[in-house]
Amino acid sequence: MVGRDIWIWAEFCRNEPSPLTLELLAAGRFLADRSGGRVTAVVTGEVSSDGAATLGLYGADHVLVLSHPALARFSDEDHAHALAAAVKTRKPAVLLLGASIAGKSVAPRVAAKLGAGLLAECTAIDWTAETLRGVVPLYGGTVLATKEVVALPALAVMRAKSFTPLSPDGNPDVTVEEVRLAPGGLPERVKVIEVAVEETGEVRLEDADVIVSGGRGLGRSEHYKLVRELAEVLGAACGASRAIVDAGWVPYKHQVGQTGKSVKPKVYIACGISGAVQHLAGMRNSDIIVAINNDVEAPIFQLATYGIVGDVLEVLPALTAAFRKRASEG
Amino acid sequence: MTVRIVVCLKQVPIPGDVRVNEAGELHYLTGNTMMNLFDAHALEGGLRLKDDVGATVVVLGFGGGKVVESLRQAVAMGADQAVHVTDSGCESIDSSYTALVLAAAIQRLGGADLVLVGRESTVANSGQVGPMLAEFLEIPHVSAVRKIWVENERVRVERDLEWAVETLDAAVPVLCTVSREIGEPRLASVKGVIRAKKTVISTFSISDLGLEPFRAGEARTRIIKLEAAPPRPRGVLLQGSLKEQIDQLVKLLDANIAMKRGSCCGR
Numbered sequence: 001m002v003g004r005d006i007w008i009w010a011e012f013c014r015n016e017p018s019p020l021t022l023e024l025l026a027a028g029r030f031l032a033d034r035s036g037g038r039v040t041a042v043v044t045g046e047v048s049s050d051g052a053a054t055l056g057l058y059g060a061d062h063v064l065v066l067s068h069p070a071l072a073r074f075s076d077e078d079h080a081h082a083l084a085a086a087v088k089t090r091k092p093a094v095l096l097l098g099a100s101i102a103g104k105s106v107a108p109r110v111a112a113k114l115g116a117g118l119l120a121e122c123t124a125i126d127w128t129a130e131t132l133r134g135v136v137p138l139y140g141g142t143v144l145a146t147k148e149v150v151a152l153p154a155l156a157v158m159r160a161k162s163f164t165p166l167s168p169d170g171n172p173d174v175t176v177e178e179v180r181l182a183p184g185g186l187p188e189r190v191k192v193i194e195v196a197v198e199e200t201g202e203v204r205l206e207d208a209d210v211i212v213s214g215g216r217g218l219g220r221s222e223h224y225k226l227v228r229e230l231a232e233v234l235g236a237a238c239g240a241s242r243a244i245v246d247a248g249w250v251p252y253k254h255q256v257g258q259t260g261k262s263v264k265p266k267v268y269i270a271c272g273i274s275g276a277v278q279h280l281a282g283m284r285n286s287d288i289i290v291a292i293n294n295d296v297e298a299p300i301f302q303l304a305t306y307g308i309v310g311d312v313l314e315v316l317p318a319l320t321a322a323f324r325k326r327a328s329e330g
Numbered sequence: 331m332t333v334r335i336v337v338c339l340k341q342v343p344i345p346g347d348v349r350v351n352e353a354g355e356l357h358y359l360t361g362n363t364m365m366n367l368f369d370a371h372a373l374e375g376g377l378r379l380k381d382d383v384g385a386t387v388v389v390l391g392f393g394g395g396k397v398v399e400s401l402r403q404a405v406a407m408g409a410d411q412a413v414h415v416t417d418s419g420c421e422s423i424d425s426s427y428t429a430l431v432l433a434a435a436i437q438r439l440g441g442a443d444l445v446l447v448g449r450e451s452t453v454a455n456s457g458q459v460g461p462m463l464a465e466f467l468e469i470p471h472v473s474a475v476r477k478i479w480v481e482n483e484r485v486r487v488e489r490d491l492e493w494a495v496e497t498l499d500a501a502v503p504v505l506c507t508v509s510r511e512i513g514e515p516r517l518a519s520v521k522g523v524i525r526a527k528k529t530v531i532s533t534f535s536i537s538d539l540g541l542e543p544f545r546a547g548e549a550r551t552r553i554i555k556l557e558a559a560p561p562r563p564r565g566v567l568l569q570g571s572l573k574e575q576i577d578q579l580v581k582l583l584d585a586n587i588a589m590k591r592g593s594c595c596g597r
Contacts, residue, residue: 013492013493018492073496074491074496075470075498076461076470076471076472076473077464077470077471080461080465100491100492101473101474101489101490101491101492102473102491104450104456104457104473105457105461105471105472105473105474105507106461107458107461108425108456108457108458108459108460108461108462108465109461109462109464109465109471111426111458111462111550112426112429112461112462112465112466113465115550116550117549117550117551118425118426118458118550118551119551120425120454120456120457120458121454121455121456133554136454136456137454137455137559138348138453138454138556139343139347139348139452139453140345140346140452141559142346142348142349142350142558142559143348143349143350143356143556143557143558143559144556144557144558144559145553145555145556146553146554146555146556146557147551147552147553147554148551148552148554149550149551150549150550150551150552151550157456187470189469189470189500189501190470190472190498190499190500190504191498191499191500192496192497192498193486193497193498193499194496194497195494195495195496195497196494196495196496196497197493197494198493198494198495204492204493206492209587209588210586210587234587235588246514252509252510252511253490255510258345258367258452258455259367259368259452259510262455266586266587267583267586267587276345277345277346278345278452281345281452284559284562287586288583288586289562289565290579290583296567301565301567303562303565304565305562305563305565305566306565306566306568306579306582306583307565307566307567307568308567308568308575308576308579309567310572310575314572315572315575315576318572318573318576319576319579319580322576322577322579322580323580323587326580326584
């Protein structure tokens with residue numbers, strides 16, 4: 001019989017739970033309080049005692065570590081295999097994963113292995129009528145589908161910023177249970193032969209509270225530095241429209257939109273972005289949208305909380321200077 | 331050995347074409363559709379391997395008649411063979427069933443060394459079908475791949491995680507979900523367009539594949555309701571001189587910007 005426990009798949013970067021993992025713990029706590037179960041953070045690989053303690057502080061009742069040499073690095077099939085086997089044996093009600101590249105890769109494979117229902121890209125979830133419900137945006141976020149999983153266990157992939165992490169006043173002495181998987185117990189058909197960590201010093205789009213994004217209205221690739229300068233002053237991440245990524249001004253990882261990243265910062269400042277449907281799909285859920293564009297008819301103004309109609313090459317430096325002045329004034 | 335590549339293509343509505351009314355019914359403003367953008371990149375990845383190592387590229391589409399447009403476009407771009415699995419008359423909204431059908435079709439075609447799919451579709455951005463398809467084919471998969479090399483029956487790929495770039499290696503067969511960075515989809519050549527017009531697209535029905543038609547009642551998830559996303563409240567265009575506008579904006583954003591440098595995540 002399926003239990004009432006809520007599992008979350010914990011991801012780490014530099015031995016710390018990723019921001020999305022802390023959000024999943026809050027989501028897990030919310031569901032567990034409603035289902036009457038407990039929250040287990042499942043780690044496939046290794047976790048330091050500090051890392052496990054952090055999971056406890058942010059809402060985990062229990063940490064389950066599935067360890068195996070092949071799980072030291074992220075290989076899609078092996079991690080899915082380990083996770084699916086544990087779900088099959090221990091029967092939690094729900095398994096939550098983050099909409100990271102890894103989470104979106106592991107979740108469907110686990111669901112297929114178990115024949116379980118998966119709610120992907122959820123922006124909200126709830127435990128209703130003894131099962132899992134979720135809100136899933138479709139067609140660039142213009143349509144919201146409320147979906148329900150028919151039978152437990154249920155899987156859900158949560159988009160970043162759908163839940164706010166809890167205050168870290170949970171249990172630092174959380175119980176950690178390590179299960180060593182048998183040698184040969186994983187497929188190990190794909191080997192990770194190199195991991196190049198990017199030390200760019202940049203704020204990541206997914207984690208940012210503020211994003212400054214540039215588009216074709218900047219005119220030339222050199223002008224993207226104006227976006228970087230404002231972002232620097234604000235401690236913000238740098239975003240981009242598809243047009244300037246395609247033009248080679250900035251790498252793909254900065255692209256916001258339907259074929260880039262979906263973001264949900266507190267403030268999104270769109271500089272010289274007209275607002276193609278594909279771009280709006282990726283940023284329409286930002287709390288505050290600021291649009292700077294010289295075309296008053298640009299679609300971005302339909303979504304903007306505050307708009308400045310003007311030349312982005314004049315407005316951006318002035319805005320950067322004003323915020324710099326404010327910062328220096330404390 | 332000639333590498334045998336199957337690329338799965340999905341036909342999707344053009345961006346902005348779908349609306350939902352108050353009764354929760356979907357409406358298509360023009361009904362126009364296009365090849366899913368990430369799938370076009372997957373196809374480009376396959377065609378580049380064909381250019382480099384002499385692969386055979388088979389494109390596979392499951393769905394109503396419109397997916398044939400994408401299959402012909404793919405042949406015009408350079409695919410060798412196109413296969414259409416016709417749906418059973420009901421709208422397939424179940425990723426698991428789609429993956430099951432594609433797996434059966436690939437097995438019926440004699441398998442593949444490399445299966446390429448777009449990393450996600452622009453309908454739901456969920457990216458479910460690729461990993462599920464790999465599971466049903468009982469082959470490994472790698473998601474969000476941006477470079478692929480094939481040599482001596484081994485596949486080496488590079489993919490972007492949020493905080494690292496990974497290089498992975500495996501023996502064929504492997505499924506890769508493909509990211510945009512693999513390269514811009516090529517344009518069809520005139521010769522390709524002529525060839526595409528003459529190409530006979532093979533058709534499989536669901537029963538040809540030995541499967542039962544999709545029944546919504548057997549899906550693992552069900553849709554409770556569809557509704558339009560709430561409209562954003564009407565915003566304001568700031569007025570006055572540039573300096574006045576900037577001052578207003580700084581004041582308006584004051585409470586929402588912490589003005590401190592965020593931390594960067596590295597693994």
